[in-house]
Amino acid sequence: MAIAIEVQNLSKQFVLRHTRSIKEAFVWLVKGRKGDLSEKFHALKGIDLVVNQGETVALLGLNGSGKSTLLKHISGVMLPDTGSVRTKGRVAGLIEVGAGFHPDLSGRDNVYLNGAILGMTEEEINDRFDSIVEFSEIGQFIDTEVKFYSSGMYLRLAFSVAVHTDPEVFLVDEILAVGDEPFQKKCIAKIKDLAEAGKTLMVVSHDLDLVSKVCKRGVVLEHGQVVLDGQVEAAVKWLRNDHGPSSDG
């Protein structure tokens, strides 16, 4: 089976504290600039993950375990310190509401901007424009500058553009949470359609019932490492009953 996502030995560090007191900086200088002045921590540590085409994967874990950071690496908006990420085909999705949108442009212009960022040609966007607007239900607000949109309206337009790019790999972060219930249902139905059409799916969510319905495979992260990779039911059970090394002895 063809590989859609291949993550190899991926590590990412973030700086914990950016500012230093003059005293700290002085001591550091006097000591000959030895060591690293900035404290860092590993958000992802040596992640290895292979996802085949057509797989539906739930990326699970407690707050701060590294799920969004991993998804950002797969989408290409973040680069690893070490290791590599390879994806096959067009990758689209919803990682952050408003990413790839310009606040001073109208919804209409942003459809073209975001569509282009996601790899659509102008002709493709022209052909799909009405369908994008219809799915988003933005209606008359399509010519309003998006800085005046509510977070739900942002989500609607961003989700609609993303699914209309006809992606091979679709990534969704918790983001659906800002949509109202009818729109969430519509998005979930659309995500299921993509899965049934053989697209590769990676979903980050704390809604364990939802991911159980949408995904077959579950990958659990803990402190930036994969601690479980198996059937989604096993991942959900692990999180609900035994999460954390301390609780399973």
Ligand SMILES: Nc1ncnc2c1ncn2[C@@H]1O[C@H](COP(=O)(O)OP(=O)(O)OP(=O)(O)O)[C@@H](O)[C@H]1O
């Ligand atoms: N740009 C950044 N700069 C510094 N630290 C960051 C940055 N992005 C993420 N982090 C840190 O990396 C860790 C992992 O964050 P991440 O958002 O990936 O977690 P998550 O598993 O998605 O959490 P949640 O379930 O709360 O959304 C956190 O401790 C977070 O503070």
